[in-house]
Amino acid sequence: MAGRNKVVRKAMGISLFMFVAFLSVYFFIHSSFFDIEEVSVSGNRVVMTGEIKALSGIVPGANIFEVDTASAAAAVAAHPMVNAVQISRHLPNRMEIKLTERQPWAVIPAGTSFLVIDDCGVCIDRLSFMPGSACLIVTVDDLPPGVVPGKRVVPGAVRNIQNITSLLPRGVLAQISEFHAASNQDIFIYTLEGTEIRFGNQDRLREKVVMVREILDMERELEPGEALEYVDLRYKGQPVVKYRGR
Template sequence: MNRAWRTVFIALLTAGVVGSAAWLVFVSPVLGVREVRVVGNLDVSAGQIRQATGVADGKPLATVDAAEIEDRVARIRRIESVRVSRGWPGTLMIEVVERTPVAVLPVGGTFALVDRHGVVIEIKGVVPPALPVLRLDRPGPGDPATAAALAVVGALPEELSSRVAEVHAPSAETVSLRLRDGRSVVWGGSDRAADKARVLVTLLKRPADTYDVSSPDVVTVK
C-alpha cells in the first residue's frame, strides 16, 4: 500500500472510530439513562421528582438538558432549589433542597405555611404549634414588611424562636413580637438582628410586660 492510500485508509479508520464513539455517546442507549437518583428530598416523593424530569429510560445521558430538567423540577412548589448532574455510565443525579416552613399566615379561616421567601408551601386548617403567626397588612413576597418579618423570624436563635407566638409588622421598620407567655417585644427593623437577639435573651430573665430592643444599645423594659 503506497503512502497516499495509507493516508486515506487511516483517515477513514479514524473517521469510523470517531463516528462510532459519537453514535455510542449521543445516540445509542448503551450510555443511556438507566437510573434517576434523587437525594435531599423529605416531603416530596422521589417518584414525583422523577416524573417531573420527563426523562425517558434509555435516553442518551449526554443529550440530557440539565437546565431544562432543573426548571421542570423547580416547578414543584415544595422545592426551593435543584441541581442536576450526570453520573456515568447511566445515572442522572437530582439533588434538591426543599422549602422549609418558618411561619404561618392567616388566610380566611385557614393558615398558609410560608418559607423564608414568603412562598406558600401548603395550607393547614389549624396553626402548627411550633411556628409563629405573621400579622401583616399586605402579605406577599414583594411586600417590604413581609420581608422584614421573615428576616426577623429567620434571625432568631432557637431559644427565642420557640417562644414567639406572633410577629406583627405594620411596616418594615416596626416589627414586634408577642411571646407565648403574653409578653411583648418591640423589635423595630430587621437590622442588627444578632445584637437584638443577644440582648433580648438577657432581658427576658427580668420580669416585665414589654421589652424594647429596637435600638440594642439603649434598651427599655416596662
C-alpha cells in the same frame, strides 16, 4: 507529481479514518449501551419520588447523552417544595437527581387560610387549618392577595424577622407567640404572656435583641397580679415600659 499524489492519498486516508472513527463513536454513543436503566432520586422527604421523576422528564430507555440536565433541573425546581436540584450522569446508564427541599419556617394567617413559608419567604403550602409544626407565627400589614405555593411572600419582612430570630436561642423563641411586620417595616414581638415588644426597625439590632431577652426574664420575675402591657425599644436610651392597669 508522484510525491504530490502520495500526499493527497495520505490526506484522503486520514480523512477517511477520521470519518469512520467519528461514525463509530457516534453510533457507540447512541447505542443501547447508553440507554438509561435507572433514575435515582435522593434528598426528598415530602415530594414523592415519582412526582420528581415525572417533572424531570427523564425516563428509562432514553439515551443518557440526550438528556438536557439543565432543563430537567429547572423543571424539578419549579415545584414549590424544592429549593435546589442537581442532576448527574453516571455512565453508562444511570441518572441521579439530588434535591434539597424547602423547610417550613413560619406560618402567616391569610384570612381563612394559613400560608406556610420557608426561610426565604417562599410559600410552600396554603392550608385551611393551623399546622401543628413548631413554626413561628408571622403576621404582616401588607400581605398580597391570592398567594399561591411557589410565590415569594413579603421578603423584606421575612428578612427583618430572620435578623432577629437568628440571634435568639430556641428556648427564647419558644416564649414568643407572634412576630408582626408593620407596613413601615417596624417589627412588633408578642410574648406568650401578652407583652407587646415594640422592636422597631433594624437599627441597634443586637442591643435590642439583648433587651428582648431581658424583657422575657422580667416577665418571670413579676409579682403576682403584675403584667407588662408593652415595652418600647424603638428609641435610644432606656426602653419605655408600660404595666397593665397603671
